[in-house]
Amino acid sequence: MHFYRLLSCVWNHPLNAGGRVAAVLRVIRWQLAARLLPGPIALDYVEHTQLFATLGMTGATGNWYCGLHEVREMAFVLHLLREDDHFLDVGANIGSYTILAGGGVGARVTAVEPIPETFAHLERNVALNGLASQVRTCRLGLSDQTSILRFTTGLPQV
Numbered sequence: 001m002h003f004y005r006l007l008s009c010v011w012n013h014p015l016n017a018g019g020r021v022a023a024v025l026r027v028i029r030w031q032l033a034a035r036l037l038p039g040p041i042a043l044d045y046v047e048h049t050q051l052f053a054t055l056g057m058t059g060a061t062g063n064w065y066c067g068l069h070e071v072r073e074m075a076f077v078l079h080l081l082r083e084d085d086h087f088l089d090v091g092a093n094i095g096s097y098t099i100l101a102g103g104g105v106g107a108r109v110t111a112v113e114p115i116p117e118t119f120a121h122l123e124r125n126v127a128l129n130g131l132a133s134q135v136r137t138c139r140l141g142l143s144d145q146t147s148i149l150r151f152t153t154g155l156p157q158v
Contacts, residue, residue, distance in 0.1 A: 013066040026065050049103035049129045058094050081105045094121040102131045114141035115151050138149055
């Protein structure tokens with residue numbers, strides 16, 4: 001059922017309207033490669049950038065399947081952000097928006113991600129794209145209050 005939902009989402013994504021079969025073939029290629037090749041795989045992204053991805057990284061793979069996984073929000077970044085702007089990516093995860101703003105637009109970026117394992121993926125994607133001079137990464141959480149929050153990262157991925 002999950003694979004059918006994935007194919008349906010990719011087939012109906014607005015950026016795949018003119019290339020649905022090619023998008024489905026990307027899904028199949030990724031599903032095979034992610035299971036057969038060890039470690040992260042660099043996937044093409046926007047403006048000659050790439051994102052490292054592993055099995056279960058739905059945002060990164062969604063960007064590869066569709067161009068922009070979250071089309072409205074990501075198009076907003078691409079079309080309204082300017083090179084002399086500073087983009088703050090709070091909860092940056094592996095850096096999809098960080099790479100979009102820094103590599104796709106050329107803006108300065110501060111990327112904040114509290115989870116150590118996810119932060120390592122963020123830093124790897126910044127390095128992959130040669131953006132260390134314009135992207136500042138911070139391993140911390142942001143809140144309007146001082147407290148301790150525990151994250152769970154060991155849940156099974158589908």
